[in-house]
Amino acid sequence: MEQLYAELFEAAGVGRRVGETIAGTAGQTQARWQTLWILGSGGTLTVPQVSRRLGVSRQNIQRLADQLQQEGLVALEPNPDHKTSPLLALTTEGRQALERINLAAEASHLEILEQFPASDVAALRALLRRFTAAMRTDPLS
Amino acid sequence: MEQLYAELFEAAGVGRRVGETIAGTAGQTQARWQTLWILGSGGTLTVPQVSRRLGVSRQNIQRLADQLQQEGLVALEPNPDHKTSPLLALTTEGRQALERINLAAEASHLEILEQFPASDVAALRALLRRFTAAMRTDPLS
DNA sequence: GCTAAATCAGCAACGAGTTGTCAAATTGAC
DNA sequence: GTCAATTTGACAACTCGTTGCTGATTTAGC
Numbered sequence: 001m002e003q004l005y006a007e008l009f010e011a012a013g014v015g016r017r018v019g020e021t022i023a024g025t026a027g028q029t030q031a032r033w034q035t036l037w038i039l040g041s042g043g044t045l046t047v048p049q050v051s052r053r054l055g056v057s058r059q060n061i062q063r064l065a066d067q068l069q070q071e072g073l074v075a076l077e078p079n080p081d082h083k084t085s086p087l088l089a090l091t092t093e094g095r096q097a098l099e100r101i102n103l104a105a106e107a108s109h110l111e112i113l114e115q116f117p118a119s120d121v122a123a124l125r126a127l128l129r130r131f132t133a134a135m136r137t138d139p140l141s
Numbered sequence: 142m143e144q145l146y147a148e149l150f151e152a153a154g155v156g157r158r159v160g161e162t163i164a165g166t167a168g169q170t171q172a173r174w175q176t177l178w179i180l181g182s183g184g185t186l187t188v189p190q191v192s193r194r195l196g197v198s199r200q201n202i203q204r205l206a207d208q209l210q211q212e213g214l215v216a217l218e219p220n221p222d223h224k225t226s227p228l229l230a231l232t233t234e235g236r237q238a239l240e241r242i243n244l245a246a247e248a249s250h251l252e253i254l255e256q257f258p259a260s261d262v263a264a265l266r267a268l269l270r271r272f273t274a275a276m277r278t279d280p281l282s
Numbered sequence: 283g284c285t286a287a288a289t290c291a292g293c294a295a296c297g298a299g300t301t302g303t304c305a306a307a308t309t310g311a312c
Numbered sequence: 313g314t315c316a317a318t319t320t321g322a323c324a325a326c327t328c329g330t331t332g333c334t335g336a337t338t339t340a341g342c
Contacts, residue, residue, distance in 0.1 A: 001250045001253075001254070001262065002246075003266060004262050004265060004266050004269075005156055005160070007266055007269045007270060007273070008149075008152060008153055008156055008269060009153055009156070009157075010196075010269075010273055011149060011153075011269045011272060011273045011276075012149055012150055012152075012153035013196075014273050014276045014277060015146055015149055015150070015276060016150075018276050018279060019146070029297090029298090030298095031297095031298065031299090046320085047320085047321085048319075048320065048321095056298095056299070056300090057299070057300060057301080058319095058320080058321090059299085059300080059301085059321095059322090059323095060298070060299055060300075062320095062321075062322085063298085063299090064298090081308090082307075082308070082319090082320080083306095083307065083308085084306070084307060084308095084320070084321065085307085085308090085319085085320055085321075105143075108279050109142045111278075111279045112142075112272075112275045112276060112279055113142070115271075115274070115275040115278060116271060116272050116275035120268060120271065120272070121142065121145050123264075123268060124145060124265070124268040124269070124272055125144060125145050125148055127261060127264060127265040127268060128145075128148045128149060128151075128152045128265070129148060130256075130257060130261065131152060131253075131257050131261070131265055132148070132151060132152045132155050133256070134253045134256040134257035135152075135155045135156060135159050135253060136155060137252075137256060138159060138249050138252045138253055170327095170328090172328070172329090187290085188290085188291085189289075189290065189291095197329075197330090198329070198330060198331080199290080199291085200291090200292090200293095200329085200330080200331085201328075201329055201330075203291075203292080204328085204329090205328095222338090223289090223290080223337075223338070224336095224337065224338085225290070225291065225336070225337065225338095226289085226290055226291075226337085226338095
């Protein structure tokens, strides 16, 4: 069981590094990529909305959004529903950066799928979901 | 594929929290537990040796070791092989703390195994190892 | 032995994420 | 409408982990 945890953390670590490298092809980081991704697929959202979708703290996304805005990848739009909580929207530049990252990600996925076929992906996903559910019912957690 | 990554990170996150909670039963953290565990099973080691076994940076372990020493869970022993790199050894108090954590961990493992049987653990481990290997051969990483 | 390369401790800086607090804005119950 | 509860932005402090650098120590080639 300990080995399962060790291998889980190792896989997550390697995966994080792969993501960091992919994002790096467009001069971005894993965390910025995730934010761009959410905005690209979910339209315009406020900072708290993004943080809830990503399951991280509001302040963390606030900081990332400030950086992305300074770099010109994200623009603030007035929010008709909230006077002081603007909507985040991808700029043209931001959309292009996301596009570049997505291309690199696609290449990486195809590479990995050559050695780890789609059927294994499905099996691994199913086991991960069940393991996560089992951990969640542990009263200790 | 994106979903596989999402589920992998989610599982690792939940696992980390479970470990944090287990370590918390003895007033420790996940990271401190890992260090205690290495020292408990590997005898006396230097800081760089621990960091290599855990796959983290030396400075990180240095800081943890300093804290554990201040709390009296770890003691520094002179290293016959190296004048300025002392060996870390568990104190009686440290061994007791590790024992308490291990008991809580064992209880958690049994709980989880009720819903996620040993055969699934083996299957998940095998898939994780193969997926990690596939990610590692990705030239992007 | 002696010298070059690797390893080590200590320090600083940084990254990414967390929690906590406070005042302003929004929402909802009545 | 009013007022309490929630949400939000801004700011600060903190954790845990990283990299980078420097000087001392050890190791290995010769």
